[in-house]
Amino acid sequence: MRWQLIVTAALCSVVVDARKLRGISLSYKRFYRERKSFLCIDGSKMIPFEQVNDDFCDCDDGSDEPGTAACPNGRFYCSNLGFRPHYIPSSRVNDGICDCCDASDEYNSHARCPNSCRSLGRRERLDVAGQMKTLDEGLRLKQQLIEEGVLLWRDKQAQLRELQQVAAELQTKMEEQRRRRREAELLKERVVKAAEERNDPRGRNGTATHVFQVLDGNNDGSVTLDEVRAKVALVRERDGVQDRERDRVQDGVQGWVLSEDEALVLLGGVHQVDLAGFRTSLWTRLREGDGIKIRGWHGIPGGLAEDEDEDPNIKAAESAAEKEAADLKKVEEAFETASMEISDLKTKLTIDYGPDWEFLFLSSQCYQLQVYEYTYTLCPFQQLSQRSQAGAEVLLGKWGTWEETPGKEYSQMRYESGEPCWQGPTRNVLVTLSCGTETALRSVKEPSKCQYEVELQTPVACQPLVKQQGVHSEL
Numbered sequence: 001m002r003w004q005l006i007v008t009a010a011l012c013s014v015v016v017d018a019r020k021l022r023g024i025s026l027s028y029k030r031f032y033r034e035r036k037s038f039l040c041i042d043g044s045k046m047i048p049f050e051q052v053n054d055d056f057c058d059c060d061d062g063s064d065e066p067g068t069a070a071c072p073n074g075r076f077y078c079s080n081l082g083f084r085p086h087y088i089p090s091s092r093v094n095d096g097i098c099d100c101c102d103a104s105d106e107y108n109s110h111a112r113c114p115n116s117c118r119s120l121g122r123r124e125r126l127d128v129a130g131q132m133k134t135l136d137e138g139l140r141l142k143q144q145l146i147e148e149g150v151l152l153w154r155d156k157q158a159q160l161r162e163l164q165q166v167a168a169e170l171q172t173k174m175e176e177q178r179r180r181r182r183e184a185e186l187l188k189e190r191v192v193k194a195a196e197e198r199n200d201p202r203g204r205n206g207t208a209t210h211v212f213q214v215l216d217g218n219n220d221g222s223v224t225l226d227e228v229r230a231k232v233a234l235v236r237e238r239d240g241v242q243d244r245e246r247d248r249v250q251d252g253v254q255g256w257v258l259s260e261d262e263a264l265v266l267l268g269g270v271h272q273v274d275l276a277g278f279r280t281s282l283w284t285r286l287r288e289g290d291g292i293k294i295r296g297w298h299g300i301p302g303g304l305a306e307d308e309d310e311d312p313n314i315k316a317a318e319s320a321a322e323k324e325a326a327d328l329k330k331v332e333e334a335f336e337t338a339s340m341e342i343s344d345l346k347t348k349l350t351i352d353y354g355p356d357w358e359f360l361f362l363s364s365q366c367y368q369l370q371v372y373e374y375t376y377t378l379c380p381f382q383q384l385s386q387r388s389q390a391g392a393e394v395l396l397g398k399w400g401t402w403e404e405t406p407g408k409e410y411s412q413m414r415y416e417s418g419e420p421c422w423q424g425p426t427r428n429v430l431v432t433l434s435c436g437t438e439t440a441l442r443s444v445k446e447p448s449k450c451q452y453e454v455e456l457q458t459p460v461a462c463q464p465l466v467k468q469q470g471v472h473s474e475l
Contacts, residue, residue, distance in 0.1 A: 021067075023075075023076040024066050032066075068090065073090075083120045088100065093106075094107070101115065134435065135464075138435045138436060139459075142460050146460075149358045149360040156345060170335040177328040181327075184325075185321050187321070223282070224271060233256065233294075234256040234258055268280065351381055362439070362458070366379040367379075367456070373389045378431065378454065381399045383399065397416050398417050400416040425451070431455075435459070435461050435463070441455070
């Protein structure tokens with residue numbers, strides 16, 4: 001009988017001890033050794049040890065009730081053998097829902113949860129093994145991209161130097177070509193002036209261009225029937241016409257007033273002509289004489305000069321000037337193109353592509369993702385856009401900068417200044433980079449109006465694991 005009492009007392013002691021230690025991690029068990037009194041972990045109060053886990057909160061920090069729901073700020077420790085241990089709020093203890101995979105938080109409730117820690121641990125280990133495999137492959141690919149980034153950076157630097165040299169040569173050629181064009185223009189002016197002096201003492205007053213301007217009374221760039229009848233006179237007699245008088249002497253020219261039909265014939269059968277039409281119709285008749293004169297023009301016929309376009313010397317000079325101008329335009333266009341390429345390349349080279357230029361390869365790529373009725377296109381370091389099935393495209397944001405994240409540098413990109421929302425803010429995007437063996441868009445979300453969150457998976461986002469020492473996740 002005495003032996004049975006001793007065994008019973010020992011079992012009770014074990015049960016009491018187990019009750020006292022429920023919900024406590026190994027690192028905290030030193031505070032809960034069986035003794036006469038218990039000191040709250042925050043040092044605020046000393047209580048009898050019997051009051052530990054008695055379902056009444058005595059300590060302000062809740063440390064006397066680690067295994068019950070008595071303290072509102074208490075924590076229960078799930079040991080979860082075979083899986084990851086973790087803390088849960090003490091309010092979840094014995095609430096009928098198993099929060100610990102070993103069901104240790106429901107020791108005094110109706111809940112009957114199986115112990116799933118081993119299966120969860122096995123599944124997690126498989127996931128971790130897969131992640132480690134992905135990480136290893138991603139880091140291998142990242143090293144290749146770093147090497148490519150360095151080569152690409154050097155290539156762009158060399159390309160910039162070449163473009164700057166080409167631009168300098170084009171600028172020298174452009175200045176020389178401008179000088180040649182000026183000389184050609186001066187030569188053309190001298191040739192035209194000599195032709196004018198040679199053809200008519202009055203200079204250009206007898207050319208087709210000037211006569212056209214004289215006839216074009218309203219300066220609208222055309223000569224009409226009315227303008228011809230008003231300024232051109234018929235100086236020969238009309239055959240068989242006796243019922244019409246000569247008009248009065250005007251500006252020294254006496255002649256018949258042209259009828260509409262006669263004016264129409266002189267204009268080649270049309271009611272109005274431009275300069276080109278004038279040269280092939282009325283101008284030819286005027287130069288030949290043909291019984292017509294211009295009112296106010298002295299010495300006609302015979303006073304009209306050869307048109308400047310018909311002078312071979314002028315044509316040659318103008319052709320040379322036009323050639324020099326065309327050559328200059330080509331050089332100017334080439335210089336402008338080179339300057340634009342230099343400016344664009346300089347802008348790209350000012351972007352932060354990472355410490356080893358590992359993100360540089362992204363600058364020449366674009367990635368798409370279909371989400372419901374929208375297609376999203378991300379061109380890293382450029383922009384992000386959204387296109388609907390109807391074809392409407394909206395700019396969500398242009399490249400801004402790297403988002404500063406302590407401990408996670410080069411992990412988030414900010415794209416800003418997108419198109420404004422209707423009665424809302426300007427669109428902007430936060431792109432988060434995740435580790436993977438390929439570069440692709442994984443998700444696009446809009447957590448708040450016109451504020452987008454995008455995940456871009458890429459090997460260059462992979463980071464080697466750093467083992468932290470002296471840090472306990474349970475503290």
